[in-house]
Amino acid sequence: MKEPALVIAIVFTSVPIIIFIVIYVFVVIPREMAEEQERKRIEAEKREKLRLVTEERKRIEAQERRLELERRKREAYEHNMQALSLTCRRCGKIAPPIPGTGNRYRCGGCGNQFAGAAHRM
Numbered sequence: 001m002k003e004p005a006l007v008i009a010i011v012f013t014s015v016p017i018i019i020f021i022v023i024y025v026f027v028v029i030p031r032e033m034a035e036e037q038e039r040k041r042i043e044a045e046k047r048e049k050l051r052l053v054t055e056e057r058k059r060i061e062a063q064e065r066r067l068e069l070e071r072r073k074r075e076a077y078e079h080n081m082q083a084l085s086l087t088c089r090r091c092g093k094i095a096p097p098i099p100g101t102g103n104r105y106r107c108g109g110c111g112n113q114f115a116g117a118a119h120r121m
């Protein structure tokens with residue numbers, strides 16, 4: 001009578017422990033592993049997005065610098081064209097230098113072309 005009671009007691013106390021271990025090993029651990037994988041995947045995605053955004057921003061900044069440089073060059077060019085312009089002897093309007101000609105000018109009013117002071121446009 002004493003021994004079966006002991007066996008029953010052992011079985012009743014060990015069964016919940018075994019159930020707990022089985023649940024832990026086959027349910028809790030896999031779920032935690034899956035959650036960890038999902039977290040890692042999301043973090044990798046975030047890093048990739050951040051990398052793309054950073055690259056895009058750098059590209060845009062480089063483009064803005066290029067455009068600013070071009071704008072300054074154009075302004076300097078237009079400034080030089082204005083500063084080197086002569087007055088047309090035929091109609092009296094402004095005649096900017098013709099680039100690459102060394103000393104020739106074309107009137108903006110009548111289109112008259114003529115030679116004048118040497119220029120480097």
Ligand SMILES: [Zn+2]
Binds near residue numbers: 089090091092093112
């Ligand atoms: Zn003219």
